[in-house]
Amino acid sequence: MGAYLIRRLWQMIPTMLGVILLVFFLFTQFGGDPAQVLAGKITDQAQIDNIRKELGVDQPVYVQLWIFVKQVFTFDFGRSWVTKEEVSHIFKQRAGPSLTVMTPILLIELLLGVALAMWVAYRRGTVSDRAVMIICILAMSVSFLVYIIAGQYLFGFVLGWFPVQGWSDNLWRNLTYFAPLPILLAVLVGLGPTIRLYRSVFLDELGHDYVRTARAKGLSERAVMFKHVLRNALIPIITNLAMALPGLVLGAFLIEIFFSIPGLGREVKIAVDRSDFPVIKAITVYLAFATMVFNLIADLLYRWADPRVELR
Amino acid sequence: MNRRLPRTNDAGASPGVWRLAWQRLRRDRVGMASLYVVVAFLLLIAASHFGLIAADWQQEKGVSFANPSFLPHLENREAQQSLQLQTAQAQSDPSHLAQFRAVDPLAATYDQVQQRALSYQIKEPARAMTLPFGGDKWGRSVLAKMIKGAEISIAVGLLAALIATMLGTLFGALAGYLGRWVNDLLEWFYNVFTSIPYLLLIFAIIAVVKANPALQSQGLLTIVLVLGLTGWTGVYRLVRAEYMKHTHREYVRAADAIGASVWRRMFVHILPNISHIILVQLSLLVVGFIKAEVILSFLGFGVPVDMVSWGTMLDEAQNELVIGKWWQLVGAGLLTMAVFVTAFSLLTDALRDALDPKLK
Amino acid sequence: MSTAYTHVAVAAQPPQLLRIDRLSIGFRINREDVVPATRAVSFAVPRESVVALVGESGSGKSVTALAVMGLLPKDSAVIGRDSGIYYNGINLLFALPAQARSVRGKEIAMIFQEPMSALNPVLRVGAQIEEVLRTHLRMGTRAARARAAELLSEVGIPEPQRRLASFPHELSGGQQQRVMIAMAIACEPKLLIADEPTTALDVTIQQQILELLQRLKTRHRMSILFITHDLALVKRHADQVVVLQDGVVREQGGAQQIFRAPRDAYTRALLACRPGLDRRPQRLPVVEDFLNSDLRVDAQAQAFPERVRGVSADDAMVLIVNHLSKRFYLRSGLFEKQPLAAVSDVSFRLPKGKTVGLVGESGSGKSTLGLALLRLHAADSGEVLFEGNDILRLPPARFRAYKRRIQIIFQNPYASLNPRFTVGQILLEPMQLHGIGADDRERRELALAWLRKVGLEEAAYAKYPHEFSGGQRQRIAVARCLTLKPEVIVCDECVSALDVSVQAQVLNLLQDLQDEFGLSYLFISHDLAVVRHMSDYMLVMRAGEVVEQGESDAIFHAPQHPYTQQLLAALRN
DSSP: OHHHHHHHHHHHHHHHHHHHHHHHHHHHHHSOOHHHHHHTTOOOHHHHHHHHHHHTTTSOHHHHHHHHHHHHHHTOOOBOTTTOOBHHHHHHHHHHHHHHHHHHHHHHHHHHHHHHHHHHHHTTTSHHHHHHHHHHHHHHHSOHHHHHHHHIIIIIIISOSSOSSOOOSOHHHIIIIISHHHHHHHHHHHHHHHHHHHHHHHHHHHTSHHHHHHHHTTOOHHHIIIIIIHHHHHHHHHHHHHHHHHHHHHOOHHHHHHTTOOSHHHHHHHHHHHTOHHHHHHHHHHHHHHHHHHHHHHHHHHHHHOTTSOOO | OGGGSOOOSOSSOOOOHHHHHHHHHHHOHHHHHHHHHHHHHHHHHHHHHTTSSSTTTTSBOEEEEEEETTOTTSOOHHHHHHHHHHHHHHHSOGGGGHHHHTTOTTHHHHHHHHHHHHHHHHHSOOOEEEEBTBBOTTOBBHHHHHHHHHHHHHHHHHHHHHHHHHHHHHHHHIIIIIOHHHHHHHHHHHHHHHHSOHHHHHHHHHHHHHHOHHHHTTTHHHHHHHHHHHTTHHHHHHHHHHHHHHHTSHHHHHHHHTTOOHHHIIIIIIHHHHHHHHHHHHHHHHHHHHHHHHHHHHTTSSSOTTSOOHHHHHHHHHHHHHTTOOHHHIIIIIIIIIHHHHHHHHHHHHHHHHHOOTTO | OOOGGGGOOOOSSOSEEEEEEEEEEEEEOSSSOEEEEEEEEEEEEETTOEEEEEEOTTSSHHHHHHHHHTOSOTTTEEEOTTOEEEETTEEGGGSOHHHHHHHBTTTEEEEOSOHHHHSOTTSOHHHHHHHHHHHHHOOOHHHHHHHHHHHHHHTTOSSHHHHTTOOGGGSOHHHHHHHHHHHHHTTOOSEEEEESTTTTSOHHHHHHHHHHHHHHHHHHTOEEEEEESOGGGGTTTOSEEEEEETTEEEEEEEHHHHHHSOOSHHHHHHHHHSOOSSOOBSSOOOHHHHHTOOOOHHHHHHTSOBOOOOOOTTOOEEEEEEEEEEEEEEEOSSSOEEEEEEEEEEEEEEETTOEEEEEEOTTSSHHHHHHHHTTSSOOSEEEEEETTEETTTSOHHHHHHHHHHEEEEOSOTTTSSOTTSOHHHHHHHHHHHTTOSSSHHHHHHHHHHHHHHTTOOGGGGGSOGGGSOHHHHHHHHHHHHHTTOOSEEEEESTTTTSOHHHHHHHHHHHHHHHHHHOOEEEEEESOHHHHHHHOSEEEEEETTEEEEEEEHHHHHHSOOSHHHHHHHHHHHO
């Protein structure tokens, strides 16, 4: 176990370096002159030179790369070019709202998705199975945008069941007042693909020989599903879930934009609009690191859930 | 059991794997229905591309928010307002600028421009009160925009999916078959790409493109490349796994034994055997990229402003819905995009079933 | 579907435990078509007896067993209306689900061919056995646990208490099958259905499992329905034999009668076409020989004169293998790799026009050795001399010429032909690559000639592999080798996946080709009888090492190494 963990962490180093290199070269090689971006329409050469010096872009590439690496590992990306807000402060401020919305979405989607998928897998081949699958495909074909636009209009404007948008500083009020509509819409959108994925997982398991053995033992179909199939299907489901976790931090950015939720996703969109490079760079690098960590966790969970895999 | 399946071929004619798949697909009613829908859409966008239909989508043919023809009597306050505004403008004398004329050296030019503009306005035919599927804010036909939007959105989806699939297949084949350092290198590449959440990667690239004038002016190509160059990872993963599996299959060993070269084994022997998997991945990507294009265009990061796609239509629809103009939302979001994507997804499912090579 | 038969009353305590009556099952492959699997199969299983249900693939033997257990796939299986499977007066085919469940696992239990996949991989062995006890006997946790341990020791698993906490993958194949058996006998069933229970196991383990089943049958006074493709396997244990072919019962009766005086031509063929340990006919009899004549088995055997085998000192050696080794590496610890010797220090010589047999159980390294000879696996050390050239060290360009001269036939005829190529393309490709024949027209003529040679029609040329049966595909694979006119052919388990009757045909074909073209074979197999039939000289491999080599007949008459003796003893039983 220990050896496995160390080896995995060791293997993460080249990937981390790769992410840093990718982000660095993407922004320095293709991003145009940051001074031009910052200065906007200002044509005063002295001013531009000044900005260049401040950003260090007049230095050779390797020095700039070194500055960037230092920034990554000291968690100091400086300030936003636009608002002059500390990038680390942006992280602290925006992560909370994203998590408040995303955690319920993920949990509800998981529970509903697994339950429904198990039910349709149990009734495989019947009319209800086919009907659910076709509804899933139909639901998946409508753009997320249509759900949000129509949902916001219907539930917010016309029926007035939920506030159209908004956010407060109070977690409880956010959860009970502002978050339900975004959560409802996101779950509606996410359910289709989730059911399809988990259904195929269950069907895959149902095709295995151990299911035949369980039936040959005289177990009821219900016992076969819950004791044998579910236990095996949990392995891919857990893995899948752990991989989905980094998305939690970024949030469903569309939801955040439409409902004016001050989360990280909305922040990214605003930063892209404003060409606010430090914010985008920081979020990209750190979310990549988070993804690696969650992938490792997924791997460990997988190995923990499946006794066949040895942690060597 | 397999060998006891009834032979579908008539005496002599021997169906290949693809022909058998086609025969199975033909028996799938849902699959065939979706195939017809997809083909109809493809014909439609081909016609639109060659200017046979919807070439005039940019013309402002109707009044602002013209009603759909089948609902001619809906109240249209916006149109009335703009009509009033127009008449007021037409009646007002352009000579209200006369006081500046004496000091402005360009006054004569301005005058000419004004005159020409007026002459155009007069030549413009009367705006229609209704359009087949309603009009947008500027009075453009929503139906024409739906068709043109379909062309752009589907074209972006198809092209980007082709690029991503080709890249993914090439990388996957190399890594899976050659193994060793090629595999290590490509795996590293893959890990780097996938550790950045997909949308964030696209956003980062878009941020860069936006800031770089040289890259920005490429129009549609930009979004096609952004989607295509970032979307290969899923195909790569699958193709690599397939190659690793097939590398040790006996038919590949047999090909090695008779002296077939590495390239021949990779692309003549193995590739046709996994082509059905690649085809299904390609169709999944098309759907995914169409959805992605819609979202990116909605955010203003997608197709250029002088083009129309389902995404830009939905962007407009957001504000229109609040004032009760639902046709752009329904037209783009449901009648075209949802229908096409549903048909394409059902076709993909049917293809997957038909291609599943149980017969080995 | 009718439940009319549920009410048919059968006299109390019938002499038969299970009666199968006109069982017809088909599988729906699409809306219109149903492919029949069994047609009006009738037989009975008496109390406390072993009935062997014997047939080749596609005979419907497994389908029959699954029907008894009620395990047929519900959406595709179509059961004939007048079919019946009677147990205690109940027609199981049309019983209520709850009623059928109370019989399944309790009164009738089943074990399967692949114990590894039949056990749930993520549940502990103990939990899987206890589950049966709790479901059917309503035992408490502790009682079930104690009983499970008892059962494990009864099926001969050492340290049963500790093994209860093991996961299936931590046990060997034989032990896994023992766990399956423990699970099956947990509720003292009256009938145990064993579906090819030893086919996936090595010869030596096979014998132990058979003996265990026999012991349990006597002790628990149960009946066994033993399903197998191998008639010889049940000779010692079966009381009654039912022979199935293509879903129809060809013959049934007492085991004595079936083995001594089979009435049906197909049964006779099955008995005769498997190579024996005591005879080596010039040519193996095949089913057609029996179906077309009324000869008795003994007379039939005499119609095929014996073949004499062996090597002599003046044989020219076509291939000399010296100290060949091949290691694989397993990862262990932080950064180390642990070597695993797949082939270690193997040396032998292959005489021209003769066959060297290579026998060993799974994991003995015999296939790795075969692949290394063709450089399909890179060997670590040693040399393979072909006309004095070490072909392992030749640069690729020079090796190409030798590649043509050593060819290989693989085990699985379903995997060794590219499904996307027509037979024509499969046969033309090697000739194109090596420049045999002036143009494609000439190559086509050659290919057609080879097709005829291996006993296929010319019409096969335009077809795809999936249109052929396993035996026919193996003939195509042979033809593909022959297009290159090789001198050495490595036959890697090339008849193991085939039915006995087809196996005989392919073995005859290989023999004919050797006689005609003077080919040299390296014949790799786990099946001693087949190896003895084919080879002049043989090697016995275990765990990567050759434990014994010599003339085949000598080894069979007087095996020196204990391992060889063990293998032969298992076979003779």
